[in-house]
Amino acid sequence: MPMKVIVIQFSGSTCDRDLVYAMREIMGWEVDLVWYKEVTHKLDNYDAIFLPGGFTYGDYLRAGVIAAYTPVMQEVKTLAKEGMPVFGICNGFQILVESQLLPGALIGNDTLRFSCKWVNLRVETSRSAATKLGVKGDLWRIPIAHGEGRYFIDEKGLKELIDNDQIVWRYVNEHSEPTKESNPNGSIDNIAGICNLEGNVVGLMPHPERAAESILSPWETDHGRLYFKSIENFHREMM
Amino acid sequence: MTQETVKKNELNLTKEEKEAVFTTLKRDLTLPEAAMLEVMNSEHCSYKSSRPVLPKLPTEGPQVICGPGEDAGVVDIGDGLALVFKLESHNHPSALDPYNGAATGIGGIIRDILCMGARPIGLLDSFRFGPLSNPHTKWLLKWVTKGVGDYGNCVGIANAGGEIEFDPSFQVNCLINVGCFGVMRKEELALSRATTPGDKLILLGGSTGRDGIGGASFASKNITDESESDRGAVQIGDPYMKKLIIDATLEAIQVGLVAGLKDLGAAGVTCSISETADAGGTGTEIDLEKIRIRESDMEPWEILVSESQERMFFIVKPENVEKISAIFKKYDLPYEILGTVTDSGHCVVKYKGQKIVDLPAHLLTKPPTTKRKTRKPKYLSKLDQKWLPKEPKVEEYNDLCRRLMASDNIISREWVYRQYDTEIGLHSVVKSGEGDAGVFRLQEFGTKRGVAVTFDGNSSQCYLDPYNGSAALLVEACCNIAAVGAKPLAFTDCLNFGNPEDPEVFWTFEKAVEGLADAAKVLEVPCVGGNVSFYNHDEANNVAVKPSPVVFVAGVLEDATKAVNKKLKAADEFIFLVGETKTELGGSEYAKVAYNSENGLVPQVDLSKAKLIIQDIIKVIKEGLVTACHDISKGGFFVALTEMALAGNLGFDINLRRIVADTERSDIKLFSETPARFIITTKEENIEKIIATFARHEIPASFLGKVSSEKRLVIQDKDKQLVNLSLDEINQVWKYRLEEEMEGKKEER
Numbered sequence: 001m002p003m004k005v006i007v008i009q010f011s012g013s014t015c016d017r018d019l020v021y022a023m024r025e026i027m028g029w030e031v032d033l034v035w036y037k038e039v040t041h042k043l044d045n046y047d048a049i050f051l052p053g054g055f056t057y058g059d060y061l062r063a064g065v066i067a068a069y070t071p072v073m074q075e076v077k078t079l080a081k082e083g084m085p086v087f088g089i090c091n092g093f094q095i096l097v098e099s100q101l102l103p104g105a106l107i108g109n110d111t112l113r114f115s116c117k118w119v120n121l122r123v124e125t126s127r128s129a130a131t132k133l134g135v136k137g138d139l140w141r142i143p144i145a146h147g148e149g150r151y152f153i154d155e156k157g158l159k160e161l162i163d164n165d166q167i168v169w170r171y172v173n174e175h176s177e178p179t180k181e182s183n184p185n186g187s188i189d190n191i192a193g194i195c196n197l198e199g200n201v202v203g204l205m206p207h208p209e210r211a212a213e214s215i216l217s218p219w220e221t222d223h224g225r226l227y228f229k230s231i232e233n234f235h236r237e238m239m
Numbered sequence: 240m241t242q243e244t245v246k247k248n249e250l251n252l253t254k255e256e257k258e259a260v261f262t263t264l265k266r267d268l269t270l271p272e273a274a275m276l277e278v279m280n281s282e283h284c285s286y287k288s289s290r291p292v293l294p295k296l297p298t299e300g301p302q303v304i305c306g307p308g309e310d311a312g313v314v315d316i317g318d319g320l321a322l323v324f325k326l327e328s329h330n331h332p333s334a335l336d337p338y339n340g341a342a343t344g345i346g347g348i349i350r351d352i353l354c355m356g357a358r359p360i361g362l363l364d365s366f367r368f369g370p371l372s373n374p375h376t377k378w379l380l381k382w383v384t385k386g387v388g389d390y391g392n393c394v395g396i397a398n399a400g401g402e403i404e405f406d407p408s409f410q411v412n413c414l415i416n417v418g419c420f421g422v423m424r425k426e427e428l429a430l431s432r433a434t435t436p437g438d439k440l441i442l443l444g445g446s447t448g449r450d451g452i453g454g455a456s457f458a459s460k461n462i463t464d465e466s467e468s469d470r471g472a473v474q475i476g477d478p479y480m481k482k483l484i485i486d487a488t489l490e491a492i493q494v495g496l497v498a499g500l501k502d503l504g505a506a507g508v509t510c511s512i513s514e515t516a517d518a519g520g521t522g523t524e525i526d527l528e529k530i531r532i533r534e535s536d537m538e539p540w541e542i543l544v545s546e547s548q549e550r551m552f553f554i555v556k557p558e559n560v561e562k563i564s565a566i567f568k569k570y571d572l573p574y575e576i577l578g579t580v581t582d583s584g585h586c587v588v589k590y591k592g593q594k595i596v597d598l599p600a601h602l603l604t605k606p607p608t609t610k611r612k613t614r615k616p617k618y619l620s621k622l623d624q625k626w627l628p629k630e631p632k633v634e635e636y637n638d639l640c641r642r643l644m645a646s647d648n649i650i651s652r653e654w655v656y657r658q659y660d661t662e663i664g665l666h667s668v669v670k671s672g673e674g675d676a677g678v679f680r681l682q683e684f685g686t687k688r689g690v691a692v693t694f695d696g697n698s699s700q701c702y703l704d705p706y707n708g709s710a711a712l713l714v715e716a717c718c719n720i721a722a723v724g725a726k727p728l729a730f731t732d733c734l735n736f737g738n739p740e741d742p743e744v745f746w747t748f749e750k751a752v753e754g755l756a757d758a759a760k761v762l763e764v765p766c767v768g769g770n771v772s773f774y775n776h777d778e779a780n781n782v783a784v785k786p787s788p789v790v791f792v793a794g795v796l797e798d799a800t801k802a803v804n805k806k807l808k809a810a811d812e813f814i815f816l817v818g819e820t821k822t823e824l825g826g827s828e829y830a831k832v833a834y835n836s837e838n839g840l841v842p843q844v845d846l847s848k849a850k851l852i853i854q855d856i857i858k859v860i861k862e863g864l865v866t867a868c869h870d871i872s873k874g875g876f877f878v879a880l881t882e883m884a885l886a887g888n889l890g891f892d893i894n895l896r897r898i899v900a901d902t903e904r905s906d907i908k909l910f911s912e913t914p915a916r917f918i919i920t921t922k923e924e925n926i927e928k929i930i931a932t933f934a935r936h937e938i939p940a941s942f943l944g945k946v947s948s949e950k951r952l953v954i955q956d957k958d959k960q961l962v963n964l965s966l967d968e969i970n971q972v973w974k975y976r977l978e979e980e981m982e983g984k985k986e987e988r
Binding site: 011012014015017018021022025035037038054055057058059088098111113114115116117143145147207209210213215216 | 271385388392393394395477478479480482483569570571578590657658659660661662663665667670673680682683799800982
């Protein structure tokens with residue numbers, strides 16, 4: 001049985017079709033792309049929920065904040081707390097943070113500029129639903145494209161993230177070191193993605209759906225597949 | 240009609256234009272009619288100066304589906320698919336308000352693609368500014384880049400490439416040209432026509448405000464000290480609403496609810512109701528009160544000519560109105576049913592129960608042209624075409640090469656394109672900065688095919704020799720397409736010039752069009768659309784921009800996975816130069832950087848030979864014989880090969896002695912900008928096949944040396960060592976100078 005997942009298309013989502021393509025054509029999953037106002041099927045019929053990237057409501061207020069208050073997100077929140085796997089990429093991550101499903105905040109890049117480039121991510125834990133197949137220390141090449149991707153959290157919160165093994169990816173250099181130069185946006189502690197305590201809610205700023213085929217990668221890598229493969233694995237373990 | 244009227248002598252039109260109006264109408268005009276006629280007679284809308292010249296361009300070919308006249312060109316790319324593409328200027332708005340000017344330039348060009356029925360998938364841009372070191376240039380570049388990026392990123396359309404040229408003639412009048420392309424199934428083509436009386440006219444999207452009032456008229460005059468007061472002529476964009484409009488429009492087209500479609504750009508509602516009626520041989524009647532206005536005290540004429548952004552004009556069968564309304568409601572998009580298609584041949588506008596406009600559609604869409612005087616510019620007779628600098632000493636080459644790689648027109652544009660999303664859509668196989676053209680695969684259409692797109696301009700050469708400069712420019716752009724392995728199909732152009740009323744400017748315009756036309760005919764790359772931007776003239780300082788035709792060439796690859804980029808791939812691969820090098824330094828970066836000279840001979844392209852070279856390059860790439868390819872343009876052979884080294888992070892070790900040239904001079908071999916030349920790399924086993932392919936057409940393909948794992952650029956000519964530089968040293972100046980100019984020196988990001 002292939003995975004059956006839903007991608008929620010919000011007003012202003014732009015990466016929804018790419019995410020559907022990667023999961024349907026590359027991974028062979030069953031994928032429903034549903035407009036946020038038309039989510040009529042019960043969400044708990046799905047194996048996982050995806051919140052795609054984009055500029056919901058133009059990001060005219062704070063990135064992700066208006067989408068976080070849509071009725072469909074209330075249902076996503078309830079299900080996430082019951083253990084439903086929920087994944088947010090880029091603007092989807094911002095929505096998860098604004099919905100308080102994940103701690104911290106995503107603020108404007110320290111460069112004050114939008115930045116699109118391929119970065120190196122180091123997998124920091126295999127306990128999240130999106131890194132089941134990753135081994136701590138693995139290096140994934142995946143592109144970013146954001147203006148507000150600088151992860152921030154207070155000192156106490158950061159300590160909790162570290163203590164609870166909730167930091168999933170860090171930005172690193174070619175030698176897998178989390179340096180200042182390899183941090184594209186000024187994120188605290190080079191954080192690129194995190195998960196909740198249970199590991200079923202995962203957000204990251206880079207775009208794995210853009211890195212799932214070698215033809216799209218300057219290095220001919222397909223590390224984005226590891227993200228989706230991990231999710232498959234997580235799902236199998238849950239069954 | 241009891242309302243304010245405008246008499247013949249009060250109308251702001253030329254004598255001929257007034258004649259055309261009053262011979263047909265035989266009555267005074269209403270105020271809204273006068274405003275509509277004035278804006279439609281503006282240079283920007285009417286092409287009155289350029290229309291007599293443009294027919295020189297070839298527009299036909301078996302690949303052409305829609306040529307000039309529609310909102311964008313459409314070409315057949317095989318497998319039942321069509322490529323829609325267009326290039327447009329937003330020069331005047333960007334000079335005043337670089338952020339909103341550039342952003343709405345992107346907004347407008349996206350609508351041009353959308354209204355042909357295609358989903359826009361890629362954007363390109365072309366900027367011309369004064370020298371980079373100038374603070375005003377930095378201010379413009381910063382905000383233009385942000386405007387293009389914020390709009391394109393938010394709408395979710397990937398950047399596919401672009402070009403930037405710095406030259407003092409653009410100090411006040413910067414040139415901002417933007418392009419967009421999309422792909423659709425051929426049967427999805429939508430046309431901007433109202434063919435059936437009784438059909439409904441629907442306006443979708445944003446409200447109508449005072450922004451962009453008279454934008455077309457503003458773009459049809461010189462920039463002066465008072466231009467600052469024209470800021471209201473610059474529109475404000477809303478990319479979030481544009482994204483929803485794209486999705487709603489495509490959804491409506493896919494279920495067959497759209498009978499005609501027109502975007503609202505220059506001249507707003509006036510243009511939509513007249514051009515759709517005239518193209519369809521019908522009339523239109525609208526009720527102006529239905530239009531949602533942003534400011535309650537707007538006059539009817541303001542509503543009719545406002546260029547407020549994010550609006551689309553739909554023609555819909557009455558029975559489909561309800562269904563299309565449901566789609567608009569799904570996306571929370573406001574819309575109004577403005578009126579109906581009629582059979583009157585007239586555009587009729589009603590307001591508060593009164594008929595305030597009743598004009599034959601053709602009066603608005605087909606104003607008379609103006610015959611402009613031409614005279615060869617005086618500056619041209621002062622130029623010395625035979626000029627050649629003294630040959631540099633052997634020990635001077637390293638420094639010359641450093642200076643070229645650090646010059647405004649050569650340094651990396653990474654600071655700009657990193658601010659654009661280059662990945663969205665999962666299309667970009669050859670990305671910005673990786674090759675001569677952007678290559679997009681078309682995975683969602685279930686085809687292996689890909690499209691290749693490039694922008695090119697070369698104002699320094701066009702200034703010295705508008706005819707040959709323009710011909711070389713189109714050849715160079717087609718070479719860009721060939722260098723990634725694609726076949727050039729067609730082009731659209733944006734012709735940026737000064738004041739057409741100046742005979743010397745108009746002479747350069749005519750010559751540029753002739754150059755493009757002659758090259759297009761030989762290369763069999765027809766022109767499928769275009770845009771003319773005149774009045775790029777700074778009145779305060781009396782400086783016109785250098786003649787700046789910019790072309791957007793599109794091509795197709797049968798298999799997008801076969802595309803090559805310019806990165807050197809592996810040590811010990813063989814480096815070849817294809818084509819013949821000539822003593823052509825006029826307008827070259829070498830002449831400018833090393834000698835600050837505008838003399839010398841501009842490349843005189845052998846068009847038939849160029850066509851053969853392009854064909855053969857495509858052939859060797861298609862056969863998988865080539866590992867990297869780059870065509871030679873700004874800065875000549877040296878810059879091209881160094882760019883390949885920088886992209887691949889590998890060095891080279893070559894000797895110039897086998898270069899086929901009309902001279903023995905090493906500097907000319909290194910820096911001449913003769914077009915239709917390529918550098919290719921290949922593996923040893925493919926050398927014979929490559930040489931044989933080019934030999935069939937007597938095209939020189941000279942082996943020069945090898946790629947080296949040592950990161951050094953080593954060049955000899957016979958027994959003289961000319962260049963020996965560290966790749967990392969060149970990388971420092973080339974890659975980071977733009978960022979340092981814009982952001983100040985700081986650590987790498």
